[in-house]
Amino acid sequence: xxxxxxxxxxxxxxxxxxxxxxxxxxxxxxxxxxxxxxxxxxxxxxxxxxxxxxxxxxxxxxxxxxxxxxxxxxxxxxxxxxxxxxxxxxxxxxxxxxxxxxxxxxxxxxxxxxxxxxxxxxxxxxxxxxxxxxxxxxxxxxxxxxxxxxxxxxxxxxxxxxxxxxxxxxxxxxxxxxxxxxxxxxxxxxxxxxxxxxxxxxxxxxxxxxxxxxxxxxxxxxxxxxxxxxxxxxxx
Amino acid sequence: xxxxxxxxxxxxxxxxxxxxxxxxxxxxxxxxxxxxxxxxxxxxxxxxxxxxxxxxxxxxxxxxxxxxxxxxxxxxxxxxxxxxxxxxxxxxxxxxxxxxxxxxxxxxxxxxxxxxxxxxxxxxxxxxxxxxxxxxxxxxxxxxxxxxxxxxxxxxxxxxxxxxxxxxxxxxxxxxxxxxxxxxxxxxxxxxxxxxxxxxxxxxxxxxxxxxxxxxxxxxxxxxxxxxxxxxxxxxxxxxxxxxxxxxxxxxxxxxxxxxxxxxxxxxxxxxxxxxxxxxxxxxxxxxxxxxxxxxxxxxxxxxxxxxxxxxxxxxxxxxxxxxxxxxxxxxxxxxxxxxxxxxxxxxxxxxxxxxxxxxxxxxxxxxxxxxxxxxxxxxxxxxxxxxxxxxxxxxxxxxxxxxxxxxxxxxxxxxxxxxxxxxxxxxxxxxxxxxxxxxxxxxxxxxxxxxxxxxxxxxxxxxxxxxxxxxxxxxxxxxxxxxxxxxxxxxxxxxxxxxxxxxxxxxxxxxxxxxxxxxxxxxxxxxxxxxxxxxxxxxxxxxxxxxxxxxxxxxxxxxxxxxxxxxxxxxxxxxxxxxxxxxxxxxxxxxxxxxxxxxxxxxxxxxx
Numbered sequence: 001x002x003x004x005x006x007x008x009x010x011x012x013x014x015x016x017x018x019x020x021x022x023x024x025x026x027x028x029x030x031x032x033x034x035x036x037x038x039x040x041x042x043x044x045x046x047x048x049x050x051x052x053x054x055x056x057x058x059x060x061x062x063x064x065x066x067x068x069x070x071x072x073x074x075x076x077x078x079x080x081x082x083x084x085x086x087x088x089x090x091x092x093x094x095x096x097x098x099x100x101x102x103x104x105x106x107x108x109x110x111x112x113x114x115x116x117x118x119x120x121x122x123x124x125x126x127x128x129x130x131x132x133x134x135x136x137x138x139x140x141x142x143x144x145x146x147x148x149x150x151x152x153x154x155x156x157x158x159x160x161x162x163x164x165x166x167x168x169x170x171x172x173x174x175x176x177x178x179x180x181x182x183x184x185x186x187x188x189x190x191x192x193x194x195x196x197x198x199x200x201x202x203x204x205x206x207x208x209x210x211x212x213x214x215x216x217x218x219x220x221x222x223x224x225x226x227x228x229x230x231x232x233x234x235x236x
Numbered sequence: 237x238x239x240x241x242x243x244x245x246x247x248x249x250x251x252x253x254x255x256x257x258x259x260x261x262x263x264x265x266x267x268x269x270x271x272x273x274x275x276x277x278x279x280x281x282x283x284x285x286x287x288x289x290x291x292x293x294x295x296x297x298x299x300x301x302x303x304x305x306x307x308x309x310x311x312x313x314x315x316x317x318x319x320x321x322x323x324x325x326x327x328x329x330x331x332x333x334x335x336x337x338x339x340x341x342x343x344x345x346x347x348x349x350x351x352x353x354x355x356x357x358x359x360x361x362x363x364x365x366x367x368x369x370x371x372x373x374x375x376x377x378x379x380x381x382x383x384x385x386x387x388x389x390x391x392x393x394x395x396x397x398x399x400x401x402x403x404x405x406x407x408x409x410x411x412x413x414x415x416x417x418x419x420x421x422x423x424x425x426x427x428x429x430x431x432x433x434x435x436x437x438x439x440x441x442x443x444x445x446x447x448x449x450x451x452x453x454x455x456x457x458x459x460x461x462x463x464x465x466x467x468x469x470x471x472x473x474x475x476x477x478x479x480x481x482x483x484x485x486x487x488x489x490x491x492x493x494x495x496x497x498x499x500x501x502x503x504x505x506x507x508x509x510x511x512x513x514x515x516x517x518x519x520x521x522x523x524x525x526x527x528x529x530x531x532x533x534x535x536x537x538x539x540x541x542x543x544x545x546x547x548x549x550x551x552x553x554x555x556x557x558x559x560x561x562x563x564x565x566x567x568x569x570x571x572x573x574x575x576x577x578x579x580x581x582x583x584x585x586x587x588x589x590x591x592x593x594x595x596x597x598x599x600x601x602x603x604x605x606x607x608x609x610x611x612x613x614x615x616x617x618x619x620x621x622x623x624x625x626x627x628x629x630x631x632x633x634x635x636x637x638x639x640x641x642x643x644x645x646x647x648x649x650x651x652x653x654x655x656x657x658x659x660x661x662x663x664x665x666x667x668x669x670x671x672x673x674x675x676x677x678x679x680x681x682x683x684x685x686x687x688x689x690x691x692x693x694x695x696x697x698x699x700x701x702x703x704x705x706x707x708x709x710x711x712x713x714x715x716x717x718x719x720x721x722x723x724x725x726x727x728x729x730x731x732x733x734x735x736x737x738x739x740x741x742x743x744x745x746x747x748x749x750x751x752x753x754x755x756x757x758x759x760x761x762x763x764x765x766x767x768x769x770x771x772x773x774x775x776x777x778x779x780x781x782x783x784x785x786x787x788x789x790x791x792x793x794x795x796x797x798x799x800x801x802x803x804x805x806x807x808x809x810x811x812x813x814x815x816x817x818x819x820x821x822x823x824x825x826x827x828x829x830x831x832x833x834x835x836x837x838x839x840x841x842x843x844x845x
Binding site for chain 2: 029056060061062063064065066068069070176177178180181184186187190191194197198201205206207
C-alpha cells in the first residue's frame, strides 16, 4: 500500500511538474478550452490519414458558436470506407486543405488552451505522425480526455467497464445530453466539449477545482507533436 | 472555414418557429448563437449577458422571465422572449432543476428573423396565449378545397387557331364536349363554346371554312391548375361564365376545361353527399352498403383542417338517419308502435362529435310503462335497430348502453325518477355510470317526449351539491403534461409517444363545458353549441369560451387527421405525427385546459377536488 502510494505520488508529481504552470492552477470553470476531433480513414494509427478536423473554443460552460471550425484535409490516398462513414467523397477531399495549415492553426492554441478530446491517444498519435513528417514541432499540448474521464467514473461503479459504455454517444446519454449526429469532426468536437461541461458539473459542482485536480483521474495528458524531420513516409 | 455544427442546425430545424426559416437564415442564427451548459452554479454568470432568446435543448428549469408566473420548462421550450418583444430588460429568475444545454440566440438575430410576420406571430401569439388557429374561421365545405388538378378528369380537347370551323365543330362532336380550347404554338389564345357556334356561326351564316380563331372568345378568363375548386367557382360566378380553361401554373399551356356541370358533379364528393345516399336506401342491404362507403368518403374528401370540424357532425347526422331508416324498416314489418316513444342518443353521437371509432350509445324513452306485449314490441325494435347499426359500422356498445338493454327502455316517469336518484347520491361510482347520460339528444320518434324529460331533469341537475360532485369527479382525469411541461405518454400500445387525445383532452373539455351548461340549464348536448349558448351569467368569460372552442376544434382536427391518414379508429395520436408548431400548440392547449379545469373546480366545488 505504501509502495503504491509512493509510486502514485511520483507519477503525480512527475506529470504535475510537466504541466505548464499557467494552465495547472487555472480553475476548471475558467480555463480556455479547445475541443478537437479528427475524422480518419482508419482506426489503425500507423496508416490512418486525416480526412477532416473540427474544433471549437469554449470556456466556463459556454461556447461561442462562431468559433466553430471545420477543415477538410487534402488526401491523395485511398479513402477506404470513409465516404460511407463520414460522407466525405474523393472529390471533396481532393479539394481539401493541407494538413500543415491545420496543424499551424491548432498550434496557436497550445500553451493557453486545454485541448479536449474523446480518445486523445488515437487523434494525438495521428497528429504526431503528421507533424513529424512535416517537420513541425509542438511541445506541451495539454489534453483532457473525456473518454478516460468517463472510464474513471465507470470503474468506480463496475469491476469491468461494460462494452460500448464509454463511446461518445453512450457517455452523453448517461449524462442526459441530447443525441448528436456522429462522424462529422466538428459535430463530434462540439459533442465532446458539451460532454466535458456535463462531466465537469458532476465533478466540480461548486466550481472549486483547478486543472491539476484532474491529474488523479488519468484524463490529463501531455503530448509533444513531431520533433524531428523524417525522410521516409513523408506525409502530404 | 467557419461552419455551423449540424447538431445546432438540426435542433433549430426541429424547433418552431425556426423550422420555417430558410436554411441560410437558420445557419446565420446558429453561427451567431452561444451554447451554454446551464447549472445552478453558473447561471448567474451565463444569464447576465445581453438580451437573448434562450432555447432549451436539454435539462429542466423553473423560469420567471416576465410579470407572468413562474413556468417549468424543458427541452423545446424557450424563455426570455418577453424582454425581446417588449424591449424591456426583465429580470430573469431561473432555477436549474436539472442542468442542460441551452442555445442563446442573440437579440440581433431574433429581430432580424422577426421581420418575417409568421415568425414574429408565433411568439406574440404564444404570449397572448391565443392558439394560432386562423383556420377555425375557414370555410368548412370540404369539396370546395379540392385542387383543380384533382378535379380534371379528361384530357384537354384543343385545336390550333388555324383549324377551320367545320373541323373544330366535328372535333367537339367527336369528343362529346361543349367547349374547345384554341391554341397557338401550344399556348391558350381563346375558347369556343356551343353558344359561340350558335351565335357567331349558325346565326350569322358564317362560312365553315373560316379559321376557328375568327369566332373564338379571345383571351378568355382562365385559372391555374394549383388553385381550388372554390377559386374556380368564384371566378365563374364573378364573370358569369360556364367554361373555365385551366392552365399550367406560370405557362399558358392549357391542361383542361372546367365546366359548370363538372362543378355539379363534384358536389357528389361532398361528404354531405353520404347523407343523401343513406336517405335513399330502401332496405337494410342498401343502407349498410351506403354506410360502408362513409369511411371512404371521409378519407377521399376530407383534406383540410376545416373539413374535420364538420366531420363529426356529418357522421352523427348519418348515424341519426341510419337509426330512423332502421326504425322505419322495422315498422314496415311489425306495424306501428303501440305508444309514443323517443329514440334517445347519448355521448359522442349526442354531442355530434362522433369519430370513426365511436360506438353506439342509445336508449328508448317510452310514454308510459309498457305491458308485456308492448315491451316485446320495443324489445324487438331496439334489438333490430342496434344490430342494424352494428351492420352499418357503428359498433355495439361494450358498456351495453343501448336500447337493446331492458334497463334503458324506461318510461318518462321512471327516467325522471332515475335522475332524482343520481342527484340524491352522486357517488363517484354512480357518476361513472350516469355521466354519459348527461349529453343526450332525441334522434327519432316523439321529440316532445324527450323535451318533457329534459324539462323535468334540468332543475334537478342544476343543484349545487350535484354539480360539486361532478366537478370533483371530472378532476380525476388531467391533461398529460408533467410538471416540467413534458408530454406524458400512454403506456402500452405500439407507439411510445402516443397520447389519447379523446380521453386526456377532448373529454376534459366536454366535461368542463357540460358543468357550465348544466348549471345554466342549457339543454343542447353539443360542446360547441353549449359554448355558444352559455349565458353571460354562466361564469365562463367570453374569451375563455372562445379559447376552449378553438382548442376543442384543434384537438378534433388532430384526431380526425390521425384516424383518416392512418386508417385507424383510435384516438392515440403519436407526437411524431405532429409538426413542431403543432406540438407547441398542443402544449399550450393542454395548459389552457388545465387552467379551465381548475377554474371549474374552484367555481363548483369550492376548490375541493
